[in-house]
Amino acid sequence: MRIDQDLFEMANLYPATTGLPMTVWVSPRGHARHAARVKVNASHGKRMDLDQAAVVVIRPVPKLIEGSLTATDLAAVSEWIGCNDAALIDYWDGSIDTAEFIARLIKVRG
Helix, strand or coil, rough: CHHHHHCCCCCCCHHHHHCCEEEEECCCCCCCCCCCCEEEEECCCCCCCCEEEEEEEECCCEEEEEECCCHHHHHHHHHHHHHHHHHHHHHHCCCCCCCHHHCCCCCCCC
16 A cells, blocks of 8 residues: 555654654655655654644745644744755655765754
8 A cells, every 4th residue: 555655664753853842754755746745743742643743845935734733833843844954855855865864954952
């Protein structure tokens, strides 16, 4: 099933890695036909609950396109995306692997 493969390709980033209060999922483009985006768990902590995931597009500016986040959480996610824009796009485009992507991440203050 395609959704299983998509989930397999996603990297789970916990709060200790991002500085955000919630888990973020990122992935390379793969077969996606949409713009670069991240999935964000609406609940704080190390949870990975896709039923509570919000989708935030990366460019041209971070924007919530699916689900819901508080204004504070969306601002934090937008800041994190802004700090990591180049790494996120390089990972999305497949120019770097997961190890290099994680090494390039800038942690924001939560």
